[in-house]
Amino acid sequence: MTQTSIALTRRQALAGLGATSALALSGCAASARPEAISQARAIGAQRLLEVVGYNLLEHEPERATALGVDTGRHAYLRARLEDQSPAGQDAYAATLRQDLERVRAFPREGLDSETLTSLDVVESAYDLAIDGFALPYGDTPVGNWRTAPYVVIQNVGEYLALPRFMQSNHKIENGDDADAYIERMEAMPATFDGELARIRQARGMGVVPPAFLLDKAIGQMEQTIASAGKGELFAADLRGKLQAMGMPESHANRAAILEAGPIAEALTRQLEELRAERAVASDAPGISARPRGDEFYGWALRSSTTTRLTPDEVHRQGLEELDALHARMDPILRGIGYTSGSVGERMQALSQDPRYKFAEGDPGRAEIMDFIAERVEWIKAQMPRAFNTLVDPNMEVRRIPPAEEVGAPGAYGGAGSKDGSIPGRFWINLRTTDLHRKYDLADLTYHETIPGHVWEGEYSNRLPLIRSILAFNPFSEGWALYGEQIADELGAYDGFEVGRLGYLQSLAFRACRMVVDTGLHAKGWSRAKAVDFFATRNGSKPAEVESEVDRYCSWPGQATGYKLGHSRIVDQRARAQSELGEAYDFKAFNDAVVLGGNVPMDVLEKNVARYIAAAPG
Structure with missing residues (x-):
């Protein structure tokens, strides 16, 4: 796939935007050379995209830090936090509406395909987010994956996000960075109070989270407040960073005062609200049991799939894909001696086989980390067989902080900063080693690191x-x-068929998610029924499933996107193979998808169509 890139200085970009406007408004546009118009328009489009990006970061400055772009004229973002108040969220929505109008109005003629894709992506994301902001409650993702009706709950809220963000992403290299750290801490009480205003508003509408989620959130909040009282969230982190740089520790003393005082007090106000909610909460797990819940779920499903599929359609597809995957698992199970019972029952039996368990406690945790490291090295070496355009990810494997593990999934991962200074990370849940097995941890590693999230993020960062x-x-x-599929096709499980079972169960697990998420939020399923479906039908580990189901309750729709997205990519590959015949190339197709960047499903189809049209032969 041929890449076209335009290197622009800020002055050139501004000049291009001005030239585009001038050509459009003057009577000379018709007489201007077409190539001059196209060049000016391309420069203007790049400048518009840059402005739109920084306008978004004005509202989410933490993202600027995570991307490594809070530098130069944008260094002030390093000292700011998102305004979580109702007014702050309204201002965010107003910016999105303004920039959506600008993107829609920008002339498309003469633009290259990559710039057209970028404009289409912004238009799709902003249109979707604006609909989310129009809902009366919840936390709307903008180019993000979290569809959260409850602003503070067991896996949502700044009480969890800010300690992790400050510890992982806020670097201290000089006095300005230390000042910015303190300024962010000074802003935290207002951040927590902004969230508090929103969850109180929601309770006033009758929107209260399920009791079992509140129980988790209350316990975590109590632990967070206790840590704040000891200076363990921010002050200790800042002190360690200052010591590492040989800098005076006076800022850490200020941080300790802020943490134990105003920050802990603001968190306590949130805790009191969560307890008030718990007093009136029910155990109904689905968003449909809340006011305007069906409307919220309709938007959340659209946000999570970038399609217009109905809950019934998603539910049915999940059941069909689950049956197909179990049909592939059955002969492998029979081949290793598991012949009696359903696929789910046999996978449950396999999960109890001591040969595939890790040791308990810290020895097992160390064993897991070593296992992951070995698999990462193996898959790195295979990438030239799967891609023409290679990257070398800066990445690390980290344990999810113990304070978050009870409400967290088994693992998650993502790319590092745009400037490469912050590595991509694979976060692994080690609250108990029983969450993982030797036959499924390799697959999880490929999913979160290479060729999965960390690998893909390296391309998007370009x-x-x-x-x-x-x-x-x-x-x-x-x-x-x-x-995960690429890893299997490259031989990850050759000679280790039980590992392929782990891979197929992973896919089946995601098909189950389509069924369970729609069951919870559109079909009146109980939490117990959701857990039982995973354990019985797919043989999933109960310790893993319970936290998973709770996550679906707090992020309606999000779980449906995994297998649906995978199926769409595989469908596009089959399309390319069919249309190109012998001209189809595995590496070229993978390049076409990943170099096209992170896109909605309709834009993915356009990118693959362009790859097919441009393929040699």
Whole structure:
């Protein structure tokens, strides 16, 4: 696939935007050379995309830090936090509406395909987000994967996000960075109070999270407040960073005062609200049991799949794909001696086989980390067989902080910063080693690292800023599942058929998600029924499933995007193979998808169509 890139200085970009406007408004546009118009328009489009990107980061400055673009004229973003108040969210929505109008109005004629894709991506993401902001409650993702009706709950809220963000992403290299750290801490009480206003508003509408989620959130909040009282969230982190740089520790003393005082007090106000909610909460797990819940779920499903599929259609597809995957698992199970019972029952039996368990406690945790490291090295060496355009990810494997593990999934991962200074990370849940097995941990590693999330993110980070910011759930997660498939096709499980079972069960697990998520939020399923479906039909580990189901309750729709996205990518590959015949090339197809960047499903189809049209032969 041929890449066309335009290197622009800021002055050139501004000049291009001005030239585009001038040509459009003057009577000389008709007499201007077509190539001059196209060049000016391309420069103007790049400048517009840059402006749109930084306008978004004005509202989410933490993303600027995570991407490594809070530098130069944008260094002030390093000292700011997102305004979580109702007014702040309204201002965010107003910016999106303004920039959506600008993107829609920009002339498309003469633009290259990559720039057209970027404009299409922004238009799709912003249109979707604006609909989310119009809902009366919840936390709307903008180019993100989290569809959260509850602003503070067991896996949502700044009480979880800010400690992790400050510890992982806020670097201290000089006095300005230390000042910015303190300024962010000074802003935290207002951030927590902004969230508090929103969850109180929601309770006033009758929107209260399920009791079992509140129980988890209350326990985590209590632990967070206790840590704040000891200076363990921010002050200790800042002190360690200052010591590492040989800098005075006076800022850490200020941080300790802020943490134990105003920050802990603001968190306590949130805790009191969560307890008030718990007093009136029910155990109904689905968003449909809340006011305007069906409307929220309709939007959340659209956000999570970037399609117009109905809950019934998603539910039915999940059941069909689950049956197909179990049909592939059955002969492998029989081949290793598991012949009696359903596929789910046999996978449950396999999960109890001591040969595939890790040791308990810290020895097992160390064993897991070593296992992951070995698999990462293996898959890195295979990438020239799967891609023409290669990257070398800067990445690390980290344990999910113990304070978050109870409400967290088994693992998650993502790319590093745009400037490469912050590595991509594979976060692994090690609250118990029983969450993982030797036959499924390799597959999980490929999903989160290479060729999955970390690998894909390296390509997105090469695109214009706004494209590095905007991500779409079915592409992000569909690509990670496709990465699992690539690993299998490269021989990851040759001679280790039980490992292929882990891979296929992973895909089946995601098909189950389509069934369970729609069951919970559109078909009146109970939490117990959702857990039982995973354990009985797919043989999933109960310790893993319970937290998974709770996650679906707090992020309606999000879980449906994984397998749906994977199926769409595989369908596009089959299309390319059919249309190109002998001209089809495995590496070229993979390049076409990943170099196109993170896109909605309709834009993915356009990118593959361009690859097919441009393929030699």
